[in-house]
Amino acid sequence: MSAPAPLPLYRCAHCGRLHHPFHDRCLDCKRRDFDIIHPQGNARLLTYTVIVSLPEGFDQPALILGLAEFENGARALGQIKAGSAKELRTGMAVASRWETIRFVNGQPIHGIKFEPLE
Template sequence: MSETTIVWKKCKKCRKLQHPDHLRCIQCKNTTFDTVKSSGDCKLLTYTILNAPPSEYRDKKSYTIGVVEYSNGLKAIGQIISSENLKIGMKLTSKFQKLTENLDGKEIFGITFKPT
């Protein structure tokens, strides 16, 4: 997976967009999917600044989590690399990158967003 592409699934039968973890469509139970890639740019739907991180993020005092929507209707959750001047509806760019290490020292990858 490239650093900036986020790959999702679209049901071949009912066209429902969904997270790649689903083995059967959450809407119609179909098992065949097309691959959908995010466009990189997205808009912020909601967010929170978390001041009490779980122990996997013990090295951080605080971080921001947000839910976004891409122009193709795909939604995603990730960390926003900023906690200031955030506004619902604002434009963000997204990236797939290393986020932290878990309690066993294994690298954890995920999605990050940055105001454009």
């Protein structure tokens, strides 16, 4: 099994709350010191959608996106590698990859792609 996507997570050094994306102060205790860690294990798909009216910059007919929660409690938005929404259900296990999610001015932008495991 490949390693989870190296998404940076910001764990409050005082209360332990996980953040993604970065905040200058902890959302709970307001302190400012964070340890950078990464997701562990697979993730659980919380919700998803298929967008067919895409923004400029995406040359494809549809895009599947979802929110997933990692085993350490961190949550993130990512693109989903699936043929259609019929392959998905909330609560299913997904693996995370760190891949190209779009191109801007010809340059690849990397981010999370979830892949169904069931």
